[in-house]
Amino acid sequence: MSESSAEVGGVPVTALKRHAELSELVEDARWRYYVLDQPTVSDAQFDAWFRELLALEEAHPALQTPDSPTQKVGAPVSGDFAKVQHLNRMESLDNAFNAEDMAAWMARAERLAEGDPGPYLCELKIDGLAIALVYRDGRLERGATRGDGRTGDDVTANVRTIKGIPHRLKGDDVPSLVEVRGEVYIPVEDFARLNEQLIEQGKPPFANPRNSAAGTLRQKDPRVTAQRPLRMLVHGIGVWEGAAEPKAQSEVYERLREFGLPVSDLTKVVAGLDEVNAFIEHYRVHRHDPPYEIDGVVVKVDDFRTQRELGSTSRAPRWAIAYKYPPEEVNTKLLDIQVGVGRTGRVTPFGVMEPVEVAGSTVERATLHNAAIVVKKGVLIGDTVVLRKAGDVIPEIVGPVTALRDGSEREFVMPTHCPECGTELAYEKEGDADLRCPNARGCPAQIRERVFFAAGRRALDIDGLGYVAATALTQPLPPQQPVVRTEADLFDLTLEQLIPIKSVVRDQETGLPKIDPKTGEAKVVTFFSNVNGEASQNALRLMEELERAKQVPLAQVLVALSIRHVGPPTARALADAMRSIDAIMNASVEELSSVEGIGPRVAATIKEWFEVDWHREIIERWRAAGVRMEDEPAPEKGPQTLEGMTFVVTGTLEGYTRDTAADAITSRGGKVSGSVSKKTSFLVAGENAGSKYDKAVSLGVQILDGAGFEVLLNEGPEAATEAAVTPEP
Known part of the structure; x- marks a missing residue:
């Protein structure tokens, strides 16, 4: 009898072996992730193993024993802290990965509740560390990690150092005993600064904010924790005694906020599946707007009575589910480090990796910027590396998984000569980070x-x-x-x-x-x-x-010449001020510096570029071929109705490109910026406005749609204020 047809207790031997193999992989991954804070596999790989385990157990129920990883929460607690029992078991969440999973979960909830269990509360799934805080008579008594769901590590001393966690709750209606659950995290910007500090101190950087939060919360010395930028957001309760219990999840959040606990503002109560999916899709697009990293959305039945009716499985509530976005970090093998040459001669190392799916696309190349960054990141050829791709951002190698090294890895050596023309590489000036190929004309x-x-x-x-x-x-x-x-x-x-x-x-x-x-x-x-x-x-x-x-405006011709530091804004300023290529070519550094937005350094670079013979040859050959080298005389200035005001243009405006909309503003004396701030006078927002719209809403910046923009141009800012869009709450 072949192994594929052999059975033990009605379960094929192949299924038994694969279940045992997956169980070991999952348990080891949990230990490294939760206890050691040194993960060796990506979240995507862990999720794939776990889904395969669930599928095996669904096909062969005999495999689903109490010892199976699918029946456990978290991981064993570490040996470095005192152990504490949670007042109520902390559960994990089941996952949905697509619209079909989401619809199936909601259909099951409707069957179990014998009707619509909604409304639903949607909130962001923070990629942090689960924590439980116990307040007795309003005072913080204990903070503990989730551990295995029943027993966690006592990290009270460290929790007390976290900014935003009150040591005493506010108000007269505080429960005599309340356990709140939440997520400890490090904000994205603070994480970047923390890693810079660690590198300066000669210490290895953290792979991601979640690891840095976990490692910080488990510091044995609370003084170290106090120096790290930990934050917390509360997302539920485990126990509530001695006061009238709220009737819904959303009501709990309002009460906890009144007590002084940190609660997210990015939650929404919705009616049904369509609105749940709309919330999920919104934050799929705006995933990087929150100040912390998220890896999905959590959907909960809002009503507590319905939650109790739905109950839980051995590890997860039936009344909540986590919708997980495609992973933005995965692990893959770094096969080689090679270099590419850019249009300015900059020679850039990049990693060649085993192809891997991340953020919805297959990636096998990722930039490493320069030789110093390769050293700084500590990556070796042959390493398993953490690869990150956030949305449309260029893929980046975050760092190596050092625990998986076997001694065969080797250092990258930056080449001394251009890989495409053989010219010896050099720094343009002392102190530069980038080597360049100086053969600009012939490379x-x-x-x-x-x-x-x-x-x-x-x-x-x-x-x-x-x-x-x-x-x-x-x-x-x-x-x-x-x-x-x-x-x-x-x-x-x-x-x-x-x-x-x-x-x-x-x-x-x-x-x-x-x-x-x-x-x-x-x-x-x-x-x-x-x-x-x-x-x-x-x-x-x-x-x-x-x-x-041949008939494009002068500003576009200037951009096409690849003059260092002359992008579209600088090119437009030069063209507006001087009107012809000859005027720019013959201008002194002082005259170039007098153009708004052009400093002495950029002016000197422009002057140097035009002094090179073969650069002038390009201009003369283009001119001889009929390329337009000057703009029409500057029109007389109309009324400067927008003088002193700053605008941001985003999205698609009917009848305008981004550039023509900007021209319409600047011709009236206004300034156009690329980012929204408190100093922004108006945001002009067309279709698909994106994150700038949300930033404007959060800062209270006035927003104009296409019709409002026409009012601004034709009637001025006072009339535009009345035409401004009122954002939906």
Whole structure:
């Protein structure tokens, strides 16, 4: 009989073995996470193991014994603190990972309650450390970690040092005995500062805020805890005696807030599944708006009587569930550290990793910034590393999982010469963190990156010149010669030059050739010709776009030239003040410095750029090809109705781009900023306004929609105040 068909007690041997293997993995992970504060697997991996355990036990109920990890809460308590019994068992939460899971949980709750158990309270799931506080006669008596749910570590001395936790509750109606549960965390900004301090002291940094909070709360010396920026938010009660008990979760939060306990403002009571899903989706988009890290949303039946009717399983309440967002931190293997060359010559190390799913996308490359950062993070080639990708932010290697090293890892050595042109690397000036390739004119990588950048939306806005096209023009397959050797060649291109080009496809993040997994060789494309050897639509579109690009405003031409420190705002200021490329090129440092927003250092950099012969050649070749090198004379200033006021523009406004909306404001004397602050006069918010809208609401900044913006421009700020949007509570 084969092993796959053999059974023990009605359970296949393969299932028994896999259950035992998973149980060991889960128990070890819990011990390292909860007790040692040294996790060696990511939350995503732990969740995957745990879901597989649950599936095995659902298929084979005999596997679900009291010793199974699925029937336990947390982990064994550590041996460093006194042990205390919780007044009421602290439970874990079951998880939902998608809309189907959420709907299934709500359907079960409706069946058990024999009707709609709503309303529901939605709150953010803070990625912190669970804690229970006991107040007797209003005084803080004890603070304890969750431990295994029944017994926790007594960390009272450390809890007393946490800012925001009252030692005595306020009010006359305080219960004689109350146990409150919550989450201890370190705010994101404070976490970054804490890690900087640890690195300066030569100590290893924490991998994430949750680990730093756990490690800090378990310090044996409360004086160390007191120096760390711990905070707490309360999210429930375990015991309530000696006072009228509230009837709902939301009512408890109001009472606890009155007592002086820290309670989140980011909660909402909703009616049903659609509103629950809307709350989940809102914070999926605005995940990084709160000052602390979250990994999901907790949904609870609000009414206490209904909670009691629904009851609990052996480890989790049936009246609450945690909806978990895709993980933003995972563990993966660092296979190599290589370097890429950017348009300014900056040489940047990046990690090459085993592909891994994080924040909804597959990642196999992550920046390491410079050689000093590689050392600072302490990563070695061959390490298992923590990889973080927050939303659309570039993936980042946080640090190594040192507990998994086996001695085969090796240090990264920064190259001394450019990997693409062989030029010796150097620092531009003393004290720089970044090595650069000084061969700006001839380095293929820098030319490729500058051509791609010049075609960008805020520069020449050439739709047909993406990364594949930029590579083909500057680095065709040998023995072909580049048809674009510098940006100067760009507007002299012909269809005859484009058609024969073959090129290796390169990765946009690293500049390295992409490998075809079937052949093991670099991918090659004929981007500008079709199967008949005629001009492709790509080639025809590029020629049309190049012709159109000759008429872009001067500010966009300045951006396209890749002058250091001259991004769109500086380019617009230069163009508005001087109106022509010749005026800018011939201006002194003092004259350039007189332009608003341009200091002496940037002015000197601009002046130096225009003094280089081959830079001037680009300008003259573009001019000869018909590129517009000056703007129309500045129009006479109209009424400066917005003078002295600051605006932020966000979202999509009908009839305006972000730039034309900004121009409409600045032409009336107003200033446009990229971030909302208390000094912001108005936020102009179109569709999909995002986090800036929420920031404006929190600061009480006046908000204008599209109609209100028209009122502002046509009738002035006083009329706009009356037209301002009233945010929903």
